Amino acid sequence: xxxxxxxxxxxxxxxxxxxxxxQLELQSGNIVVMxxxxxxxxxxxxxxxxxxxxxxxxxxxGRIFDSSGGFIMPNTELRAPxxxxxxxxxxxxxxxxxxxxxxxxxxxxxxxxxxxxxxEDKIKLFxxxxxxxxILINPDELTLTIYRLNSEGEVLAGExxxxxxxxFPGWEISISQIWPPVFx
Numbered sequence: 276x277x278x279x280x281x282x283x284x285x286x287x288x289x290x291x292x293x294x295x296x297x298q299l300e301l302q303s304g305n306i307v308v309m310x311x312x313x314x315x316x317x318x319x320x321x322x323x324x325x326x327x328x329x330x331x332x333x334x335x336x337g338r339i340f341d342s343s344g345g346f347i348m349p350n351t352e353l354r355a356p357x358x359x360x361x362x363x364x365x366x367x368x369x370x371x372x373x374x375x376x377x378x379x380x381x382x383x384x385x386x387x388x389x390x391x392x393x394x395e396d397k398i399k400l401f402x403x404x405x406x407x408x409x410i411l412i413n414p415d416e417l418t419l420t421i422y423r424l425n426s427e428g429e430v431l432a433g434e435x436x437x438x439x440x441x442x443f444p445g446w447e448i449s450i451s452q453i454w455p456p457v458f459x
Contacts, residue, residue: 312357312384312386313386313387313388315387315414315455316357316384316385316386316387316414318455319384319412319414319453319454319455320341320342320357320358320382320384322452322453322455323358323382323384323412323453324339324341324358326448326452326453327339327358327360327443327446330443330445330446331360331443335363336362336363336442336443337360337361337362337363337364337365337366337379338360338361338363338366338369339358339359339360340356340358340359340360340361340378341357341358342355342356342357342358343355344359344374345373345374346359346373346374346375346376346377346378347373347374347375347376348377348400348401348404349377349404349405350404353373354397354400354401356378356381356382356383356397356401357382357383357384358380358381358382358384359378359380359381359382360378360379360380360442361374361376361378361379362379362442365379376405377401377404377405377406378401378406379406379407379408379442380406380407380408380409380410380439380442381397381398381401381406381408381409381410382409382410382411382412383397383398383409383410383411383412384411384412384414385411385412385413385414385415387415391411391413394411395411395422395428398410398411398422399422402422402423402424403424407423407424407441407442408421408422408423408439408441408442409421409422409423410422410437411428412453414454416432417432417433417450417454418430418431418432418450419431419432419437419450419453421437421439431450432450433449433450433451434449434450434451435449435450436448436449436450437449437450
């Protein structure tokens with residue numbers, strides 16, 4: 276049985292009535308429950324959003340979303356990247372609904388139970404459907420891989436610099452900035 280966005284919304288309403296708050300995605304007609312991530316992955320996500328937001332917001336370049344923001348894709352799937360960005364030109368005003376568009380930037384952060392291949396596949400799907408840039412952050416390897424359509428991905432680590440000139444002209448961070456600090 277192939278499920279729809281409306282089926283997913285009905286399920287979310289029912290779960291809300293039962294005081295359950297699950298994050299759901301619709302993938303190939305199936306509802307997928309997204310579990311919470313480990314706290315290291317969560318901290319990396321928060322730091323990436325902060326670093327990017329400090330550049331994006333004052334320049335009014337667009338909007339940044341966390342993994343609670345759902346996007347209805349052209350293939351009718353509902354997906355929610357860990358971090359996403361939509362340019363101001365494409366989303367002038369936010370809505371109280373899922374966005375019916377593909378984000379310009381999608382970021383996935385590997386949690387301790389994730390496998391790399393499905394995360395790469397998710398990023399590549401977003402790129403095929405119209406995202407301009409995809410990023411995979413792997414805390415296990417202390418690497419960040421940046422993808423563009425029809426590219427295998429460029430792996431960055433240590434003091435390598437992440438730049439995304441097609442979306443954020445002038446923005447630059449060292450990969451080491453996204454890892455959680457150690458307090459001694």
